[in-house]
Amino acid sequence: MLRNAFKMAESATKRLKTSPVTIATHSGHFHADEALAVYMLRLLPAYQSSQLIRTRDPALLDTCHTVVDVGGKYDPATHRYDHHQREFTTTFPNRPTKLSSAGLVYMHFGKAIIAQHLGVSEEAPEVNIIWTKIYESFIEALDAHDNGISEYDPKALTAAGIEKKFSSGGFSLGAMVGRLNPNWNDPTPSDPVEAQKVEDGKFLVASARMGEEFSRDLDYYTRSWLPARDIVHTAYANRLQYDPSGRVLVFDGQSVPWKDHLYTLEAQGDGDAKVLYVLYPEKPRPDAKWRIQCVPVSKDSFQSRKPLPEAWRGFRDEKLDEISGINGGVFVHAAGFIGGNKTFDGAKAMAIKALDI
Known part of the structure; x- marks a missing residue:
């Protein structure tokens, strides 16, 4: 039993x-x-x-x-x-x-x-x-x-x-x-x-x-998101070579998810000027066109820290070249938050000129 x-x-x-x-x-x-x-x-x-x-x-x-x-x-x-x-x-x-x-x-x-x-x-x-x-x-x-x-x-x-x-x-x-x-x-x-x-x-x-x-x-x-962190950190560290105040961020190879990482880096900074424009190639190849994107005031905002100049907005190609005085223009969105150029030098010129308008 x-x-x-x-x-x-x-x-x-x-x-x-x-x-x-x-x-x-x-x-x-x-x-x-x-x-x-x-x-x-x-x-x-x-x-x-x-x-x-x-x-x-x-x-x-x-x-x-x-x-x-x-x-x-x-x-x-x-x-x-x-x-x-x-x-x-x-x-x-x-x-x-x-x-x-x-x-x-x-x-x-x-x-x-x-x-x-x-x-x-x-x-x-x-x-x-x-x-x-x-x-x-x-x-x-x-x-x-x-x-x-x-x-x-x-x-x-x-x-x-x-x-x-x-x-x-x-x-x-x-x-x-x-x-x-x-x-x-x-x-x-x-x-x-x-x-x-x-x-x-x-x-x-x-x-x-x-x-x-x-x-x-x-x-x-x-x-x-995590693999992009090191890429954004490198671009942030190199930003002064494009603008003495560090207001332009450039991704050499291709764009990555950058907003979260950028805001975190800026929050850790010591009163540095905020990044206003981000440049990146449309595709990871040498002949790719380039984009210039305005940094939003916050991650989920539609409002840019500094939109592209009002006079450029809504124009394309030769007409954009004429108005901006920069060759190779592709477009500037009507809302002014993004634009494009055929070359990196053209996109950089757009960013530098837009900083002072």
């Missing part, structure tokens, strides 16, 4: 070890944060074959290995990642926004995801750089959306009399996930189990959609 009991216990232990890890989140209306949290966890080996349970039943939640966005607990030691409790105030390091379940999972597992993607250890310096950058550029907006934090202070906007010129149509990741939820008048199976399966299926679509965007960002920042 004792032997049988031992065998039963041994069998139960084996089942526990071989059973898939369970991830739980809440049932009902789903949101972008838990949709992404589940996707991020499943990128890691420990969760790749995990079972998803969507419930609000405390007893069932207690049986699950990892719980996100439900349960009223934040305890990494027991894999509980909820943010709805009254006392919760946790933020990402050096950021002000209260975390959602997406931010919590990313804060604890993001470095492992990035290191896995890069094929390096979590302690590698590039992992921390990417970890911080993806939070600021992608995850933080989801945290703010789920916690009802506006991008701008509503009271300050009202006091300043600032109103929207048009509707954005809700084209955000949070709004996109919201549209994937069942409509109020969609047919629902009468069997509660079948109804839950239908709802869970829609959640998995939302999770995959959020994951697709996250994975694109992860791929961009690891394979494109």
Whole structure:
């Protein structure tokens, strides 16, 4: 009898070890944060074959290995990642926004995801750089959306009399996930189990959609944005050879994602003049035409620090040559934020002349 009991216990232990890890989140209306949290966890080996349970039943939640966005607990030691409790105030390091379940999972597992993607250890310096950058550029907006934090202070906007010129149509990741939820008048199976399966299926679509965007960002920042950093640093260090004040930045081979890196370098500078124009070839070949692009006042702004001269805007080819007094002109955009010339010398001449107009 004792032997049988031992065998039963041994069998139960084996089942526990071989059973898939369970991830739980809440049932009902789903949101972008838990949709992404589940996707991020499943990128890691420990969760790749995990079972998803969507419930609000405390007893069932207690049986699950990892719980996100439900349960009223934040305890990494027991894999509980909820943010709805009254006392919760946790933020990402050096950021002000209260975390959602997406931010919590990313804060604890993001470095492992990035290191896995890069094929390096979590302690590698590039992992921390990417970890911080993806939070600021992608995850933080989801945290703010789920916690009802506006991008701008509503009271300050009202006091300043600032109103929207048009509707954005809700084209955000949070709004996109919201549209994937069942409509109020969609047919629902009468069997509660079948109804839950239908709802869970829609959640998995939302999770995959959020994951697709996250994975694109992860791929961009690891394979494109990070390698561009050294190129921008070199161009920034060489800028004085084109303008004594360093207001012209030149990329010799080809253009790279430069805005983030430029703003970071300028922020670290000691009162140096800001870069106004960036020159780069349209293609990485000797006979390529060159572009002159105005630096925006901020990364997402349409306003340039110094637009190209108004008299040049909207003109092309010989007419542009005549007006600007510079040969080889290709075009200047009507909004004045970008232009082109057939040669590097022509593009440089346009930049130098535009500095003083």
